[in-house]
Amino acid sequence: MARPTLLPSSADHAAHIRRQAARDLFDYFESCCEGAVAVDGEARVVWITEPYAAFLGLQDAGSALGRPVEEVIPNSLMREVVEQGQPILLDIMAHGERSLVVTRLPLRDEDGRIAGAVGFVLYDDPRSLQPVMTKFSRLRAELDAARRELAASRGVRYRLEDFVGESAAAREVRRLAVCAARADATVLLLGETGTGKELVAQAVHAASPRAGRPFVGLNVAAVPEGLLEAEFFGAAPGAYTGADRKGRDGKFKLADGGTLFLDEIGDMPLHLQAKLLRVLQEQEFEPLGSNRVERIDVRVIAATSRDLPAMVADGRFRADLWYRLNVLPIELPPLRARRDDLPLLVAVLLNRQAARDGGVRRSVDAAALSVLAAYDWPGNIRELANVLERAAMLSEQRCLGADSFARILSPAGAPRAPAEAGAAGVSTLAQAVAAAERAAIRRALDASGGNKMAAARLLGISRATLYEKLAQHAGEALSLSR
Numbered sequence: 001m002a003r004p005t006l007l008p009s010s011a012d013h014a015a016h017i018r019r020q021a022a023r024d025l026f027d028y029f030e031s032c033c034e035g036a037v038a039v040d041g042e043a044r045v046v047w048i049t050e051p052y053a054a055f056l057g058l059q060d061a062g063s064a065l066g067r068p069v070e071e072v073i074p075n076s077l078m079r080e081v082v083e084q085g086q087p088i089l090l091d092i093m094a095h096g097e098r099s100l101v102v103t104r105l106p107l108r109d110e111d112g113r114i115a116g117a118v119g120f121v122l123y124d125d126p127r128s129l130q131p132v133m134t135k136f137s138r139l140r141a142e143l144d145a146a147r148r149e150l151a152a153s154r155g156v157r158y159r160l161e162d163f164v165g166e167s168a169a170a171r172e173v174r175r176l177a178v179c180a181a182r183a184d185a186t187v188l189l190l191g192e193t194g195t196g197k198e199l200v201a202q203a204v205h206a207a208s209p210r211a212g213r214p215f216v217g218l219n220v221a222a223v224p225e226g227l228l229e230a231e232f233f234g235a236a237p238g239a240y241t242g243a244d245r246k247g248r249d250g251k252f253k254l255a256d257g258g259t260l261f262l263d264e265i266g267d268m269p270l271h272l273q274a275k276l277l278r279v280l281q282e283q284e285f286e287p288l289g290s291n292r293v294e295r296i297d298v299r300v301i302a303a304t305s306r307d308l309p310a311m312v313a314d315g316r317f318r319a320d321l322w323y324r325l326n327v328l329p330i331e332l333p334p335l336r337a338r339r340d341d342l343p344l345l346v347a348v349l350l351n352r353q354a355a356r357d358g359g360v361r362r363s364v365d366a367a368a369l370s371v372l373a374a375y376d377w378p379g380n381i382r383e384l385a386n387v388l389e390r391a392a393m394l395s396e397q398r399c400l401g402a403d404s405f406a407r408i409l410s411p412a413g414a415p416r417a418p419a420e421a422g423a424a425g426v427s428t429l430a431q432a433v434a435a436a437e438r439a440a441i442r443r444a445l446d447a448s449g450g451n452k453m454a455a456a457r458l459l460g461i462s463r464a465t466l467y468e469k470l471a472q473h474a475g476e477a478l479s480l481s482r
């Protein structure tokens, strides 16, 4: 008589089947769904399928690993699943123009603690859900239009996806901006002119819980010193000569509930720095000429192209304000420090211009890219956008070549020969100095695309001084070299 097969105990058997079911189910999901992703307990990507990475526009799956999930999948709710430990079994997630049907499940360790989450994209073309999807698409279009209108009325044009770049430095900016959007702390944006400080400020606001509230901007350097206090805090009726008789609200009041973007904070006069510090600490202020205290709830994002620690060291900026502002600093790299991003930036900026003007989509060839990569970009992305626009205007070619740019880019840093040099190239010292000044101003205006504020900053002078100099040199050719 054959010996009976030794069956495992029924409890072991059940556990075995369960493990097998879990593994098979996972393999099955992975093979039949359009994409899958897993995150750890801090919502950082630990695994993503190649098709999903490709769909998201990543170079490969490896480039997503270790990054916060929102950086890789902008509308992801995986963090919510990790934080709340609840699955989201069927959801529609927007990605650009597409809608994805997704399922997200929390993952637990042996002790039942949340260890991460896994998400599956069930369809990226949800035809089987057509009636629901049609309704959803229509509602989404309506919502998008309403949001755009609201954002435009509140002064926000940019989202985080608009900060283009895949270099480590650009990714770090986006990572910190995501942190800044989640926190409600003061943010300090540091970087040269045209590096995207305002873009990031708007994007942080748009991604923060304050998104539905106002975004108000104030360029400290652009307001005459005598008017700054009223601009910040408002003025009581008849507070100063020439003030509106009814009084008026300042930017802090206008930004109540939302975000106040203070550009060029380094240009803030010392006496106002103390007042600003008080508002940041107490969230209250007194309008000019009033003894009424107003309470507000404003998040400040400040920006500067200046070296604030150096200004603190020589007493031009208050140390206590600097500490208060420097809670979450984000450094925006100059374009010359992330030249790897040039091809992507060029493509995106050319597409943006074509979409805006309704013209043909241009591209640049490899030789042109080398010319652009060799340039120093003192005006950074703003200058790049201007240069591309001018090259496109001046050429009929769909694909712009090196010669399109060689004509436009002045050799960085190389002063142009003084035009006044007389016989044997000799000129008076005054003539030579004036010519060098004109050349420097012309280059700064070129680099900033004619933006006088940015040009003044590049030259290290105030806007008022730039206007004086432009008036002095009015007779000479100082216009942009368009």
Ligand SMILES: Nc1ncnc2c1ncn2[C@@H]1O[C@H](COP(=O)(O)OP(=O)(O)OP(=O)(O)O)[C@@H](O)[C@H]1O
Residues within 6 Å of the ligand: 162, 163, 164, 165, 191, 192, 193, 194, 195, 196, 197, 198, 199, 200, 263, 305, 381, 382, 385, 454
């Ligand atoms: N990373 C980026 N990707 C795409 N566009 C960018 C990026 N950075 C800046 N830009 C574009 O460059 C232009 C200048 O950006 P922005 O005004 O934000 O710079 P800024 O640092 O605030 O300059 P400034 O200090 O002169 O005020 C804008 O048109 C913006 O859209």
